[in-house]
Amino acid sequence: MAGEKNKKPVLLSGGNPQIAKGYGDGPIKAYIAAMPGWKSDVGRRLDALVEKTVPDVYKAVKWNSPFYGIEGEGWFLSYHCFDKYIKLTFFRGTSLDPVPPVASKTPETRYFHIHEKDDLDEAQLADWIRQARALPGERL
Numbered sequence: 480m481a482g483e484k485n486k487k488p489v490l491l492s493g494g495n496p497q498i499a500k501g502y503g504d505g506p507i508k509a510y511i512a513a514m515p516g517w518k519s520d521v522g523r524r525l526d527a528l529v530e531k532t533v534p535d536v537y538k539a540v541k542w543n544s545p546f547y548g549i550e551g552e553g554w555f556l557s558y559h560c561f562d563k564y565i566k567l568t569f570f571r572g573t574s575l576d577p578v579p580p581v582a583s584k585t586p587e588t589r590y591f592h593i594h595e596k597d598d599l600d601e602a603q604l605a606d607w608i609r610q611a612r613a614l615p616g617e618r619l
Contacts (some may be wrong), residue, residue: 494515499616502539507539521565522545531546545558546547552616564592566592569588569609569611571588571615575607596608
């Protein structure tokens with residue numbers, strides 16, 4: 480059992496950490512710690528930004544991705560690691576102003592990609608998070 484405690488999470492294709500489904504801050508912190516390379520620092524920044532912007536945020540890891548929402552109201556944001564970027568998912572993204580740039584197969588969902596060399600516009604991200612929190616959440 481002691482060996483399991485020190486065992487690193489498996490990285491799935493694209494470098495996304497395989498983290499057991501769970502609710503609360505613990506699974507999110509485990510996911511962020513397992514994010515490879517530069518992505519872990521961005522994960523910490525994103526998590527802190529969401530907490531600062533939405534103090535009553537509810538967190539979970541589902542489908543090997545962090546989810547942020549309001550308990551009982553659904554999810555407004557998720558993210559996922561890929562080889563070259565982190566994909567932020569705004570479930571009601573078409574209702575945000577400005578609309579995040581990357582379209583989805585799901586009509587209301589929009590994505591924002593963060594690459595290693597990008598300057599993270601935290602003011603824009605906080606604005607999107609604030610707007611997304613105010614919309615009806617996605618029930619997953």
